[in-house]
Amino acid sequence: MKLSAAAEAITTSPILVIAAEINRRIAEGQRVYNLTVGDFDASIFPIPEALTEGIIDAYRAQQTNYPGAFGLDILRKGVAHLLQRTCGVEHALDEIQIASGSRPLIYSFYQSVVDPGDRVVYPVPSWNNEYYCQLLGAHPVPVDTRPEDNFFPTADALRPVIEDASLLALCSPQNPTGTLMDRDQLLDICTLVVEENRRRPAGAKPLYVMFDQVYWLLTFGAHAFHHPLAVCPEIRPYAVFIDGVSKSFAGTGVRVGWGTGPAEIIGKMRAFIAHVGAWAPKPEQIACGGFLANDAAVDSFLDRFRSELQARLQGFYDGIMALRAEGFDVDAIAPQAAIYLSVRLGLKGRVTPSGRRLEDDESVRAWLLDEVGIGVLPFSWFGADRHADWYRISVGTCRREQVQEILAVLGNALRTLA
Numbered sequence: 001m002k003l004s005a006a007a008e009a010i011t012t013s014p015i016l017v018i019a020a021e022i023n024r025r026i027a028e029g030q031r032v033y034n035l036t037v038g039d040f041d042a043s044i045f046p047i048p049e050a051l052t053e054g055i056i057d058a059y060r061a062q063q064t065n066y067p068g069a070f071g072l073d074i075l076r077k078g079v080a081h082l083l084q085r086t087c088g089v090e091h092a093l094d095e096i097q098i099a100s101g102s103r104p105l106i107y108s109f110y111q112s113v114v115d116p117g118d119r120v121v122y123p124v125p126s127w128n129n130e131y132y133c134q135l136l137g138a139h140p141v142p143v144d145t146r147p148e149d150n151f152f153p154t155a156d157a158l159r160p161v162i163e164d165a166s167l168l169a170l171c172s173p174q175n176p177t178g179t180l181m182d183r184d185q186l187l188d189i190c191t192l193v194v195e196e197n198r199r200r201p202a203g204a205k206p207l208y209v210m211f212d213q214v215y216w217l218l219t220f221g222a223h224a225f226h227h228p229l230a231v232c233p234e235i236r237p238y239a240v241f242i243d244g245v246s247k248s249f250a251g252t253g254v255r256v257g258w259g260t261g262p263a264e265i266i267g268k269m270r271a272f273i274a275h276v277g278a279w280a281p282k283p284e285q286i287a288c289g290g291f292l293a294n295d296a297a298v299d300s301f302l303d304r305f306r307s308e309l310q311a312r313l314q315g316f317y318d319g320i321m322a323l324r325a326e327g328f329d330v331d332a333i334a335p336q337a338a339i340y341l342s343v344r345l346g347l348k349g350r351v352t353p354s355g356r357r358l359e360d361d362e363s364v365r366a367w368l369l370d371e372v373g374i375g376v377l378p379f380s381w382f383g384a385d386r387h388a389d390w391y392r393i394s395v396g397t398c399r400r401e402q403v404q405e406i407l408a409v410l411g412n413a414l415r416t417l418a
Helices: 005-009 014-027 049-060 073-087 102-113 129-136 183-199 233-238 263-276 282-292 295-325 361-372 402-415
Strands: 096-099 119-124 139-144 165-171 208-212 239-244 257-260 330-332 340-345 390-394
Touching (some): 073 096, 073 282, 096 102, 096 263, 102 165, 102 208, 102 239, 119 129, 165 183, 233 239, 239 263, 282 295, 295 330, 295 402
Parallel strands (some): 119 139
Antiparallel strands (some): 096 257, 239 257, 330 340, 340 390
C-alpha cells in the first residue's frame, strides 16, 4: 500500500517498543526490573491527592465541554503564579499556552519556527529531536557532548554550528542523563544566542531556542535549576519554555502541559494545537490550575517526591561506585535532577556464561534484559554514538527496597563475565 513520504519515513520510537516488550515479559511472569521508561508506577508514585480530588470534583461538576484554544484562565494564572513564586519570572496570560502534555507544545513550536530544510541544532544524547526534525523535513545538526560537561553542550561547541540555524533545542534537567545545566553554562549559551541574533541582518529569521524544562522542579541537594529568563533576560524574544505536570507531579497520564514565550509565537503555536485538537481536558485544567495556586500542597508533594526519587538514585549511584571499587569498569554521575541516572558499563569484549560476546552497547542491553533481567537504555538510542557505553537508569517504576536487590543481581551477573 502506497502511503505518504512522511508515513514511509517515520518509525516508532525504540523506547516505546522495548517498553512494550518488557511489559509483555512481566505479564507472562518473567522477572524483569524495568529501568527503561520515563514514566511512573502510579501505585508507587501517585499524583498529588489534591490534584486527584480536584479532577474528580470537576468531572462531577460536569466540566466536560471544550476548554478553549488558549487553555483555561485558572490554569494559565496558576502557571504564572508558579513561575513567579519559584523563579521570579513574570508572564502575561497571552504568553502562556496550554496543551495535552508537553509533546504537542514542542511539535507546535517546531512548526512555528522551522521550515523544511532549516537547520536544527541539539546536543546528544537528548530526547526525540531527530524525530521532530524528520516530521518537519528539517536538517538535524547533533552536537556531541562530554561527561565532564554533564552531557551538555558548551557555547564553544555550539558557536561553529548555529550560524543560519533556525532552532537550538535544549533540555535541562536533561533526559536521558539526569544532569542539570549550571548557571555559567546556561548564561554562556544564552549570551551566544543573543549575540547570534544581533549579528543577523534585519528581516532574517532569528535563531530561536527551545528549553524543555519538564523536569525542572526535580532537583537534588545543592543542585539548583536556573530559569534562562532570570539568568539572561535578553533571550526573551527568542525563547520558548516547555513544561507540564507529567514529570514534576508524576502525572504522565494526566496530559496537561504548558508553554511560555513571546505572545506572537505562542499565538502561532495555539493555532497548530487548535487545528489538531491537542487541548488538555477541561476537568484536568481546572484541577491543575487550583493545585498550582495552592503553595502548601505543591511544596508538600514536591518535598516528599524529591526525597523518594533522590533515595533511589543515590542508592543506585552508591552501588555502582561500590562495583567500581571492586574493580569493575563501571562509573556513574552522582544524582542531580529528574528521575534518571547516567551509568557507564565498560563491558565490550566480555563474554557471558552462555558464550555471547558483548561487542557493542546493543548486545550489552540485550544481555542485561534477556539473561540478567534488568532493562536499561543505551545513550546511543538518544543519538550519542560516541558514548555508547553510557546507559540511562530510570527509577520511576522502582520501589525503594528493589534498589539493593537490583544491584545485587547486577553485581552477580558482572562476576560471571569472562
